[in-house]
Amino acid sequence: MTREFVVLPDANAVAAATADRLLAAGQAAIDDHGTFYLVLTGGSTPQLVCPLLVVPPRVLQLDWTKVEFFFGDARAVPARHPDSNYNTARQTLLDYLPRVGPGQVHRMIGEAADLDAAARAYQALINRIVPKEQVMQASLALAEELAGKPPVAMRLNKARFREVTEESFRECLAAGIRNQRAAYATGEPARMMEAFLAKRAARKTA
Numbered sequence: 001m002t003r004e005f006v007v008l009p010d011a012n013a014v015a016a017a018t019a020d021r022l023l024a025a026g027q028a029a030i031d032d033h034g035t036f037y038l039v040l041t042g043g044s045t046p047q048l049v050c051p052l053l054v055v056p057p058r059v060l061q062l063d064w065t066k067v068e069f070f071f072g073d074a075r076a077v078p079a080r081h082p083d084s085n086y087n088t089a090r091q092t093l094l095d096y097l098p099r100v101g102p103g104q105v106h107r108m109i110g111e112a113a114d115l116d117a118a119a120r121a122y123q124a125l126i127n128r129i130v131p132k133e134q135v136m137q138a139s140l141a142l143a144e145e146l147a148g149k150p151p152v153a154m155r156l157n158k159a160r161f162r163e164v165t166e167e168s169f170r171e172c173l174a175a176g177i178r179n180q181r182a183a184y185a186t187g188e189p190a191r192m193m194e195a196f197l198a199k200r201a202a203r204k205t206a
Helices: 011-033 045-053 085-092 115-127 132-147 151-186 188-205
Strands: 036-040 067-071
Touching: 011 036, 011 045, 045 085, 067 085, 151 188
Parallel strands: 036 067
Antiparallel strands: none
């Protein structure tokens, strides 16, 4: 194997080159199997790279609805904690990408009381990743497996899962409420809907 070493003048040049290589790898993955599984890291490098991905022209070079986000390392802190790598990714990347839904972002529950269990659950999630065309088949197989589990143990596990995820779920709901209030306070959604209805009415009468 031949390796090529590229020397760049400064950290900003490294960040730009990294962003371009990431986009190229993402497009290649989407072209090959329909999804780009992107593992984000902590440290200072993402803080330089991520802002480059959320502005044109780079942000327009990838279909972000086909990207699934994971984290290569996690800290034992809540999602919005300043030391959380998820929080850093949210503030520098995830909140600014177009059409990226909560279901595309997969983080370990760093605030869980049982971190070993949270880590095992995250490992299980990663191990269950399958191509889109196999989702139904894999889901049915998993459902059959879960149906064979002891019902009391499953009930207790579900209760514990709700305990460790309730906080982050409520944070998502609160963020959604804030965003909706901010949007509707400007009147923009109403104007957009009026314009849409007017166009549709015009097409019907044409």
